[in-house]
Amino acid sequence: MLQIIIFSILLVGGFGFFFYNVLKVRRNILLGKDFTPEGPLGPRVVTVLKVAFGQSKMVTRPLSAIMHIFVYVGFILINIEVLEMFADGITGRHRTFSSLSFYNFLIAFFEILALLVFIGVVVFWLRRNVAKVKRFMNKELDGFPRLDANAILIAEVLMMTALMLMNASDQVLQSRGLYKVAGSFPLSQFIAPLFNGLSNESLHIIEKSSWWFHIVGIFAFMNYLPYSKHFHILLAFPATFYSNFNAKGKFTNLDTVTDVVKPNFDSTYIPKEIDPNAPPIPFGVKDVFDLNWKQLLEAYTCTECGRCTSSCPQNMTGKLLSPRKIMMDTRDRLVEVGKNIDKNGGKFVDDGKTLLGTYITPEELWACNTCNACVQECPINLDPLAIIVDLRRFLVMEKSEAPPELNNMFSNIENNGAPWQFSPADRANWINE
Amino acid sequence: MSEALNVPTMADYLAKGETPEILFWVGCSGSFDDRAKKITKAIVRILNHVGIKFAILGMEESCTGDPAKRAGNEFLFQMQAMQNITVMNGYNIKKIVTGCPHCFNTIKNEYPELGGKYEIVHHTQLVQELIDQGKLKVNGGTFKGKKITFHDPCYLGRANEVYEAPREVIQKLDVELAEMKRSRAKGLCCGAGGAQMFKESEKGSKEVNNERAEEALSLNPDVIAVGCPFCNTMMTDGVKHFNKEDKVKVLDVAELIAQANDL
Ligand code: SF4
Numbered sequence: 001m002l003q004i005i006i007f008s009i010l011l012v013g014g015f016g017f018f019f020y021n022v023l024k025v026r027r028n029i030l031l032g033k034d035f036t037p038e039g040p041l042g043p044r045v046v047t048v049l050k051v052a053f054g055q056s057k058m059v060t061r062p063l064s065a066i067m068h069i070f071v072y073v074g075f076i077l078i079n080i081e082v083l084e085m086f087a088d089g090i091t092g093r094h095r096t097f098s099s100l101s102f103y104n105f106l107i108a109f110f111e112i113l114a115l116l117v118f119i120g121v122v123v124f125w126l127r128r129n130v131a132k133v134k135r136f137m138n139k140e141l142d143g144f145p146r147l148d149a150n151a152i153l154i155a156e157v158l159m160m161t162a163l164m165l166m167n168a169s170d171q172v173l174q175s176r177g178l179y180k181v182a183g184s185f186p187l188s189q190f191i192a193p194l195f196n197g198l199s200n201e202s203l204h205i206i207e208k209s210s211w212w213f214h215i216v217g218i219f220a221f222m223n224y225l226p227y228s229k230h231f232h233i234l235l236a237f238p239a240t241f242y243s244n245f246n247a248k249g250k251f252t253n254l255d256t257v258t259d260v261v262k263p264n265f266d267s268t269y270i271p272k273e274i275d276p277n278a279p280p281i282p283f284g285v286k287d288v289f290d291l292n293w294k295q296l297l298e299a300y301t302c303t304e305c306g307r308c309t310s311s312c313p314q315n316m317t318g319k320l321l322s323p324r325k326i327m328m329d330t331r332d333r334l335v336e337v338g339k340n341i342d343k344n345g346g347k348f349v350d351d352g353k354t355l356l357g358t359y360i361t362p363e364e365l366w367a368c369n370t371c372n373a374c375v376q377e378c379p380i381n382l383d384p385l386a387i388i389v390d391l392r393r394f395l396v397m398e399k400s401e402a403p404p405e406l407n408n409m410f411s412n413i414e415n416n417g418a419p420w421q422f423s424p425a426d427r428a429n430w431i432n433e
Numbered sequence: 434m435s436e437a438l439n440v441p442t443m444a445d446y447l448a449k450g451e452t453p454e455i456l457f458w459v460g461c462s463g464s465f466d467d468r469a470k471k472i473t474k475a476i477v478r479i480l481n482h483v484g485i486k487f488a489i490l491g492m493e494e495s496c497t498g499d500p501a502k503r504a505g506n507e508f509l510f511q512m513q514a515m516q517n518i519t520v521m522n523g524y525n526i527k528k529i530v531t532g533c534p535h536c537f538n539t540i541k542n543e544y545p546e547l548g549g550k551y552e553i554v555h556h557t558q559l560v561q562e563l564i565d566q567g568k569l570k571v572n573g574g575t576f577k578g579k580k581i582t583f584h585d586p587c588y589l590g591r592a593n594e595v596y597e598a599p600r601e602v603i604q605k606l607d608v609e610l611a612e613m614k615r616s617r618a619k620g621l622c623c624g625a626g627g628a629q630m631f632k633e634s635e636k637g638s639k640e641v642n643n644e645r646a647e648e649a650l651s652l653n654p655d656v657i658a659v660g661c662p663f664c665n666t667m668m669t670d671g672v673k674h675f676n677k678e679d680k681v682k683v684l685d686v687a688e689l690i691a692q693a694n695d696l
């Protein structure tokens with residue numbers, strides 16, 4: 001009975017706190033500007049199925065793709081076993097689903113999955129900590145992000161181990177006639193002999209504490225998600241749903257600029273932003289409020305995998321720019337803004353910080369080639385480049401702080417119709433040279 | 434090299450009361466940069482050779498605004514775009530070819546929203562089309578059997594997913610097309626895009642163009658083929674950096690075709 005009560009508290013508290021945090025993240029994301037997804041529903045759903053569900057963009061790096069599939073498929077399917085654990089927890093029964101005709105198959109299958117998860121996680125850990133794969137070594141991962149990645153890997157190893165220990169002790173108890181015979185254990189049968197010498201009491205303790213460890217672990221993991229890069233396991237789905245379907249070379253058009261420029265050329269043009277009483281909208285992006293909510297959603301979704309950064313020509317040649325850092329900075333700033341709002345009774349109070357400047361420096365922004373390698377590489381279709389360009393727009397149009405050479409280029413275009421100092425009258429001279 | 438170039442302007446056509454089949458958008462680099470002018474001429478030779486009725490805008494052409502847009506100067510970009518759109522709509526332009534992937538991308542993707550809707554192709558696409566239609570017959574000439582690697586321009590490749598046209602054209606020359614490890618969607622930028630062409634790079638350990646040239650040179654090619662005047666500049670500088678300019682040429686796909694066929 002006590003077990004049922006404790007479990008129920010855990011269940012309600014676990015889900016309650018999780019939803020509380022999810023709503024908070026949602027509120028933060030909606031601090032962003034409007035965003036209207038382009039393109040029809042069908043292709044969006046297909047993209048979610050292919051890219052998020054089917055992991056189609058992972059394959060470019062085969063080893064991590066396979067290991068990630070192990071962990072990902074294992075994670076999803078082992079949750080079916082967690083469902084049984086929930087049922088056991090609420091009813092106080094043992095192996096509630098054991099009357100199912102394919103129960104033996106299920107348990108065996110989960111054990112194999114657990115092993116695959118185990119292998120995947122160990123390989124991931126080795127890649128980060130022993131092989132020191134370059135994209136996991138960048139500065140922006142120092143501190144919490146690196147800890148975050150390793151903590152979850154270790155937690156997963158422990159959870160999978162708990163699952164095996166639970167099954168192993170269960171088998172011994174089954175063989176002693178103390179538990180109902182159920183399940184088939186292709187892997188934990190090799191651990192079971194180690195437990196043969198233990199007393200019934202000890203076995204009970206191992207079985208129960210493994211069970212509790214796993215179930216508490218599940219709730220802990222779930223509630224840790226909103227603070228971690230692992231949030232991607234949920235947000236990858238909406239993020240890919242809102243993927244950009246335009247050619248990657250198409251940068252957004254600023255309607256606020258069109259409203260100023262176009263009437264000079266086209267007297268019939270009706271400005272889109274017609275409300276003269278609305279506060280003026282700044283050109284470009286200075287802080288998270290100026291980004292649109294899709295970009296903020298992407299910041300929360302970033303897996304910090306660093307594929308973008310490892311393919312960035314400027315990063316690989318030692319420049320400060322790292323597209324992953326752009327995403328991480330955006331998230332960190334948004335989280336900071338969210339805390340500010342919580343502390344000040346629902347209203348943001350100026351803290352003297354901004355995404356541009358405090359987090360992301362002009363030196364990083366001006367290094368970008370706008371080459372789209374980061375966008376191409378991202379396994380979940382995130383777009384660091386869009387944020388970079390929006391921040392550049394603010395620097396240029398609101399602060400006139402472009403590098404001097406670029407200001408020269410601008411005035412050449414303005415005066416000569418070319419980025420260099422040539423006379424427009426000489427434009428066709430090449431014909432006779 | 435054959436006879437003088439025949440390069441009429443849109444105004445010439447208008448004066449005659451005729452319309453050309455296609456507008457050749459030369460671009461700033463193609464108009465003013467000494468190296469790029471050679472590419473422009475190679476394109477014109479191909480167009481003259483097949484007898485396409487084409488025209489340029491001449492002095493009425495102005496920067497598409499691409500470098501301004503990438504650098505974040507949306508005002509300047511839209512001013513340029515509107516100016517060009519007004520000119521082109523005035524001439525009722527339908528189809529455009531250009532030698533510059535940056536102009537290509539901007540006109541293709543960013544002009545429509547501002548009222549400039551045209552069909553635009555990159556010159557490698559046009560050449561491929563001409564070959565496929567049998568209007569242009571090519572052979573490898575002096576390039577036959579040579580090893581050529583193609584550097585994907587970001588704004589043709591990733592930005593617009595044109596990967597095959599330049600390759601198919603190159604292969605028509607009976608050459609060995611060697612691929613760099615980072616090619617097509619994984620192609621590495623030459624370092625010019627995003628307005629980098631017009632400024633010094635930030636502090637780092639290496640120049641991007643040298644990183645790319647090094648990769649291309651590791652294949653020991655006879656020619657590094659490019660499809661963008663800016664890539665051409667960057668790769669040429671990169672090849673010079675490694676003192677390989679005597680051995681390895683950097684040539685535009687249009688130049689390959691024109692030179693191989695004595696156009
Ligand atoms: S677009 Fe900019 S940030 Fe992205 S890979 Fe290219 S240079 Fe790096």
Ligand code: SF4
Pocket residue numbers: 301302303304305306307308309323324327377378379380382383384
């Ligand atoms: S933006 Fe995409 S590629 Fe870059 S770290 Fe985040 S998830 Fe990985």
